[in-house]
Amino acid sequence: MAQEDVFKKVVSHCKEYGFVFPSSDxxxxxxxxYDYGQNGVEMKNNIKQYxxxxxxxxxxxxxxxxxxxxxxxxIWKASGHVDAFNDPLIDNRDSKxxxxxxxxxxxxxxxxxxxxxxxxxxxxxxFGDAFDEQKYRETSPKVAEDLAKRDALHERYSxxxxxxxxxxxxxxxxxxxxxxxxSGTRNWxxxxxxxxxxxxEMGSTADGASTIYLRPETAQGIFVNYLNxxxxxxxxxxxxxxxxxxxxxNEIVARQFIFRMREFEQMEMQFFIKPxxxxxxxxxxxxxxxxxHQNLGFGAENYRFHDHEKLAHYANAATDIEFKMPFxxxxxxxxHSRTNFDLSQHEKYSGKSIKYFDPELNESYTPYVIETSxxxxxxxxxxxxxxxxxxxxxxxxxxxxxxxxxxxAPVKLAxxxxxxxxxLPEKAREIIDExxxxxxxxxxxxxxxxxxxxxxxxxxxxxxxxxxxxSLEDNTVxxxxxxxxxxxxxxxxxxxxxxxxxxxxxxxxxxxx
Numbered sequence: 001m002a003q004e005d006v007f008k009k010v011v012s013h014c015k016e017y018g019f020v021f022p023s024s025d026x027x028x029x030x031x032x033x034y035d036y037g038q039n040g041v042e043m044k045n046n047i048k049q050y051x052x053x054x055x056x057x058x059x060x061x062x063x064x065x066x067x068x069x070x071x072x073x074x075i076w077k078a079s080g081h082v083d084a085f086n087d088p089l090i091d092n093r094d095s096k097x098x099x100x101x102x103x104x105x106x107x108x109x110x111x112x113x114x115x116x117x118x119x120x121x122x123x124x125x126x127f128g129d130a131f132d133e134q135k136y137r138e139t140s141p142k143v144a145e146d147l148a149k150r151d152a153l154h155e156r157y158s159x160x161x162x163x164x165x166x167x168x169x170x171x172x173x174x175x176x177x178x179x180x181x182x183s184g185t186r187n188w189x190x191x192x193x194x195x196x197x198x199x200x201e202m203g204s205t206a207d208g209a210s211t212i213y214l215r216p217e218t219a220q221g222i223f224v225n226y227l228n229x230x231x232x233x234x235x236x237x238x239x240x241x242x243x244x245x246x247x248x249x250n251e252i253v254a255r256q257f258i259f260r261m262r263e264f265e266q267m268e269m270q271f272f273i274k275p276x277x278x279x280x281x282x283x284x285x286x287x288x289x290x291x292x293h294q295n296l297g298f299g300a301e302n303y304r305f306h307d308h309e310k311l312a313h314y315a316n317a318a319t320d321i322e323f324k325m326p327f328x329x330x331x332x333x334x335x336h337s338r339t340n341f342d343l344s345q346h347e348k349y350s351g352k353s354i355k356y357f358d359p360e361l362n363e364s365y366t367p368y369v370i371e372t373s374x375x376x377x378x379x380x381x382x383x384x385x386x387x388x389x390x391x392x393x394x395x396x397x398x399x400x401x402x403x404x405x406x407x408x409a410p411v412k413l414a415x416x417x418x419x420x421x422x423x424l425p426e427k428a429r430e431i432i433d434e435x436x437x438x439x440x441x442x443x444x445x446x447x448x449x450x451x452x453x454x455x456x457x458x459x460x461x462x463x464x465x466x467x468x469x470x471s472l473e474d475n476t477v478x479x480x481x482x483x484x485x486x487x488x489x490x491x492x493x494x495x496x497x498x499x500x501x502x503x504x505x506x507x508x509x510x511x512x513x
């Protein structure tokens with residue numbers, strides 16, 4: 001199945017099975033805004049819990065906060081967002097559609113890489129077991145040509161982005177003959193900068209109202225509370241502050257479902273350190289965060305680091321953890337060495353000292369910061385895309401199954417009475433009443449057992465239990481395992497021991513050690 005088709009099916013599946021709905025759906029939706037349904041919110045909360053506990057439970061020197069969405073407007077002046085939080089946008093005059101110029105060029109770079117992979121795949125098929133991929137990559141003229149084009153474009157693009165040369169970005173688009181996906185033409189406007197922050201007003205009267213911004217990131221809430229946390233928690237450097245919260249960006253080019261939205265959620269941790277140690281800590285957090293992702297069991301080959309070509313004004317090192325989505329490798333988490341920019345700026349604009357006194361050195365300094373920032377919605381999408389599978393069964397049927405990590409799955413156990421009579425529903429309810437305090441359970445009595453299994457497969461439920469007439473006699477049930485579809489007869493008293501450890505966030509955390 002083509003990856004584009006996989007993505008369309010994932011989007012459709014999310015709505016059909018209560019994971020993600022278009023926001024304001026009965027009013028035909030609102031662009032790039034989505035609501036999480038009954039299964040989606042459970043899975044999203046599990047992802048957040050996995051992240052939160054991996055930060056604040058497993059690190060004695062990391063604590064959490066929850067800062068407000070509305071913040072003093074000077075904060076965004078100090079952080080640079082008022083002057084520098086822009087995207088380079090370009091319009092196609094024929095389709096009237098607007099695009100990010102940098103994304104158009106990055107997609108063109110990816111096309112050269114795709115050409116190389118297609119050439120390698122064709123050669124592998126042609127030569128079979130005798131194929132030497134490394135040698136072919138080194139000696140194939142066609143591969144060499146595409147790689148040369150990619151490298152030349154990459155270098156030119158990097159220079160333009162670092163200089164923020166808008167004319168050069170447009171010229172690259174023209175020289176590469178990049179067309180609008182809608183109109184198919186190259187009738188492009190000039191490239192312009194567009195600020196992404198949403199504005200609103202706070203105050204009781206129009207005359208007395210002041211302009212404030214919806215926060216475009218959660219990090220600044222951590223920075224302005226850094227000293228409060230450090231003093232009240234008696235924190236010693238190095239230490240971190242974690243936060244999960246909503247952020248808002250007026251994305252003009254919002255697309256790819258929940259990958260790029262106007263209202264989204266972030267999980268960020270700012271780690272405060274001694275100046276001069278930042279690059280060592282940067283490497284440490286790169287390894288730590290990659291291990292967290294790969295711990296879900298999706299395969300190391302589906303992740304990679306992508307170092308930034310253009311560093312943000314506050315950074316001296318930056319990388320992204322990218323995951324292989326159906327539409328290519330895309331960023332799910334950023335790791336940045338932010339130097340002391342943010343704290344220094346807030347000290348300057350507020351007029352208040354927020355330096356840290358180091359008792360070991362007997363001196364005060366402004367800490368440096370390593371940031372880890374992960375998009376909850378992107379993480380959710382990566383899990384959905386990898387877990388969605390269509391399997392051909394021995395009887396010729398096809399089942400759609402979400403092979404979610406058990407600890408992330410929205411429902412851990414479905415309990416099903418074989419019939420709606422003879423005391424079986426009551427027995428099933430007894431099991432749920434006992435286990436619902438430990439993990440999320442669902443009662444299901446509608447349709448045949450086969451259809452019920454398919455329904456639970458589709459939402460990723462790792463375990464199903466069937467209560468039959470024998471259950472009333474000997475207190476045993478049939479437990480069915482989602483991934484293998486194998487069934488086993490077990491005692492009801494043993495269900496908790498079989499299931500609990502495998503579906504708990506703790507089971508994931510233990511593997512991180």
